[in-house]
Amino acid sequence: MEFYEKIEQVTTKDEFLEFLNLLSKDFKINVDEWxxxxxxxxxxxxxxxxxxxxxxxxxxxxxxxxxxxxxxxxxxxxxxxxxx
Structure with missing residues (x-):
């Protein structure tokens, strides 16, 4: 997942909430990359x-x-x- 691409798409509250959700999931799945x-x-x-x-x-x-x-x-x- 390219987070920079996702960040560019965040312009609304719902998109921000979706981004936070993706970030949380990424931490759980890819903690070694953090x-x-x-x-x-x-x-x-x-x-x-x-x-x-x-x-x-x-x-x-x-x-x-x-x-x-x-x-x-x-x-x-x-x-x-x-x-x-």
Whole structure:
């Protein structure tokens, strides 16, 4: 499965939910392919990537997103801690 292709297709809530489901299934099936196998390392990797994401976009000749809703993303990550 090419996740980069799937990421490009995510434009709606339903597509985002489908992507999360695929990511979860991939972890269960291909855990040996995952660099970050614990929630701690996974979150640290996300933090590191966000810190240097401008370089990723510049190296990929893609525009750096300028309409990111950081508050909404923070909410998503927080509710993963408390939601049943």
């Amino acid at each position: 660099e970050n196998k614990s929630i701690n390392y996974y979150l640290e990797a996300i933090e590191s990537w966000i810190e240097s994401m401008e370089s990723y976009y510049k190296n990929s000749d893609l525009p750096v997103p300028n309409n990111i809703d950081w508050n909404f993303l923070a909410t998503i990550f927080y509710v993963g801690k408390i939601y049943e």
